[in-house]
Amino acid sequence: xxxxxxxxxxxxxxxxxxxxxxxxxxxxxxxxxxxxxxxxxxxxxxxxxxxxxxxxxxxxxxxxxxxxxxxxxxxxxxxxxxxxxxxxxxxxxxxxxxxxxxxxxxxxxxxxxxxxxxxxxxxxxxxxxxxxxxxxxxxxxxxxxxxxxxxxxxxxxxxxxxxxxxxxxxxxxxxxxxxxxxxxxxxxxxxxxxxxxxxxxxxxxxxxxxxxxxxxxxxxxxxxxxxxxxxxxxxxxxxxxxxxxxxxxxxxxxxxxxxxxxxxxxxxxxxxxxxxxxxxxxxxxxxxxxxxxxxxxxxxxxxxxxxxxxxxxxxxxxxxxxxxxxxxxxxxxxxxxxxxxxxxxxxxxxxxxxxxxxxxxxxxxxxxxxxxxxxxxxxxxxxxxxxxxxxxxxx
Numbered sequence: 001x002x003x004x005x006x007x008x009x010x011x012x013x014x015x016x017x018x019x020x021x022x023x024x025x026x027x028x029x030x031x032x033x034x035x036x037x038x039x040x041x042x043x044x045x046x047x048x049x050x051x052x053x054x055x056x057x058x059x060x061x062x063x064x065x066x067x068x069x070x071x072x073x074x075x076x077x078x079x080x081x082x083x084x085x086x087x088x089x090x091x092x093x094x095x096x097x098x099x100x101x102x103x104x105x106x107x108x109x110x111x112x113x114x115x116x117x118x119x120x121x122x123x124x125x126x127x128x129x130x131x132x133x134x135x136x137x138x139x140x141x142x143x144x145x146x147x148x149x150x151x152x153x154x155x156x157x158x159x160x161x162x163x164x165x166x167x168x169x170x171x172x173x174x175x176x177x178x179x180x181x182x183x184x185x186x187x188x189x190x191x192x193x194x195x196x197x198x199x200x201x202x203x204x205x206x207x208x209x210x211x212x213x214x215x216x217x218x219x220x221x222x223x224x225x226x227x228x229x230x231x232x233x234x235x236x237x238x239x240x241x242x243x244x245x246x247x248x249x250x251x252x253x254x255x256x257x258x259x260x261x262x263x264x265x266x267x268x269x270x271x272x273x274x275x276x277x278x279x280x281x282x283x284x285x286x287x288x289x290x291x292x293x294x295x296x297x298x299x300x301x302x303x304x305x306x307x308x309x310x311x312x313x314x315x316x317x318x319x320x321x322x323x324x325x326x327x328x329x330x331x332x333x334x335x336x337x338x339x340x341x342x343x344x345x346x347x348x349x350x351x352x353x354x355x356x357x358x359x360x361x362x363x364x365x366x367x368x369x370x371x372x373x374x375x376x377x378x379x380x381x382x383x384x385x386x387x388x389x390x391x392x393x394x395x
Contacts (some may be wrong), residue, residue: 001175002029004073004109006082006102007047008089009037011152012118012161016083017042019164020050023171029053031073033102035089059101070101074109079174082106083144084118084161087129093141094132110239112178112221114170116144121157138357138377140217144170180390182223187263188215189256189270189302191231193249197294198281206354207271209233211319211378215267216241218382224265229255231270249273249299253306260306267317268303275299304337315394317385318342321354330364340394341365343385363388 003023007016016032023030032047033056044055062069074080082089082102089102093115098104106113115136123129124146133143144167149160190212194202212228213235219226226241229252237243244255249272260266275296285292307316316339320330323346330344344362345352352358352375359381361373371392373384 001078001171002076003031003171004077004080004105005030005032006035006080006085006089006106007032007038007042008035008082008084008086008102009040010084010086010118010161011041012084013038013041015161015164017046017050019083019167020047022164022168024051026168026172028171031055031077033057033073033105035100035102037086037088056101056105059099059104061101070105070108074105074111077109077111078178079112079114079171080106080109081114081116081167081171083114083116083167085115087117087119087123087126090115090117090136091128091132094135112174113141114144114167114174115141116162116167116170117146117159118151118161119146119159120151120153121155121159124157124159138379140221140379142170142174178221178223180222181219181265181386184219184224184264185262186216186219186224186226186265186267187256187259187306188212188219188226188228188267189230189252189272190215190228190237191233191235192271193231193252193273193299194247195249195273195276195299196280197277198283198285200284203273203276205271205273207231207233208355209235210355210357211359211382212269213237214378214382215269215385217379218386219265221383222386227259227263229259229270249276249302253300253302256302256306257309260310263310263314265315265317266303266306266310267319268306269319270302271321272302273299301337303339307338315340315389317389320344321347323348325362327362327364327370330362334364334366339366341389361385365392365394 007013020030030051031053044057047055092103098107144162147160148158150156151159191209192204192207194204196202216226217238220240228241229244246252278295278297318339320342325346330342334342342364359378360375363371
């Protein structure tokens with residue numbers, strides 16, 4: 001792998017030297033980026049001698065003239081590893097600040113991110129530091145937690161930089177994870193649909209597309225090629241995904257049908273409007289004192305139709321957003337649509353499901369068994385869903 005190793009200004013910065021050599025012994029190419037504070041402990045020349053690669057230390061460094069290094073390095077990397085990460089660097093990363101080469105590079109990167117903090121135990125327990133950690137984890141960052149022990153200032157607690165073996169194990173695990181869906185084509189429907197009542201108003205629902213975006217990010221991190229067919233959302237899908245933007249259920253079906261015959265996985269995470277107006281009023285329907293009756297007609301069952309044209313070997317996964325923990329609707333959907341599994345989520349629970357960054361899934365499998373994710377970030381739920389199905393050898 002091509003690894004960018006970010007080193008921030010901790011006393012533990014010297015240990016990044018051994019980490020660089022051990023990563024290279026495992027066949028990785030390592031390029032190092034130092035913060036200003038890190039250069040109080042180690043130098044760019046040291047890491048260039050160890051790695052045989054240029055080292056970035058200033059926001060405006062350009063090893064190749066005319067090529068913006070923070071963009072070039074971010075695109076070329078397979079993994080960004082920040083070790084050690086000080087409280088200052090961790091909080092800046094968590095809140096999206098880019099005021100030096102390292103934080104700017106991380107902002108420009110879509111690659112997996114591993115962070116190994118090192119700081120005073122009180123700083124590690126600080127509310128803002130933990131909030132930054134939670135934000136980064138929700139976006140997919142992997143943390144190698146600091147150890148409990150004596151830190152540089154002489155205090156004892158959790159804050160000690162993790163040992164090299166733990167850091168190497170995290171890199172190895174991420175490399176293995178990135179191959180689990182290698183070569184697979186994953187089709188994801190995501191977000192709401194909009195069914196026009198007139199040229200101004202439409203029928204829709206509360207879906208934000210966050211779960212679909214999380215599924216896309218997880219699938220890409222696992223090595224898949226991803227196509228997303230999405231209704232109108234504000235969420236950003238990964239740059240590596242092919243995204244088809246649609247409005248109505250019929251448009252979503254048409255776009256997905258062109259992809260489904262070549263898909264290895266089909267995941268119906270979209271909240272498709274079950275009905276559309278039988279007739280669309282052209283212009284704007286004006287208010288009056290009279291009641292207005294709407295006649296609605298059923299929309300196509302997108303996932304059922306996709307399951308019918310997909311390869312027999314593909315996995316077809318549905319989502320069931322229900323206002324209760326009862327799994328009967330999910331079980332019925334699994335049979336009715338010809339699916340391999342359905343992920344049930346109880347949207348009546350406060351803080352989960354619609355509009356939230358958190359979710360809790362119950363995976364109902366075709367053999368009748370169920371598996372529970374517990375409450376997690378939507379990205380963690382997405383990884384859990386893929387890895388549970390892969391480990392279960394669902395067919």
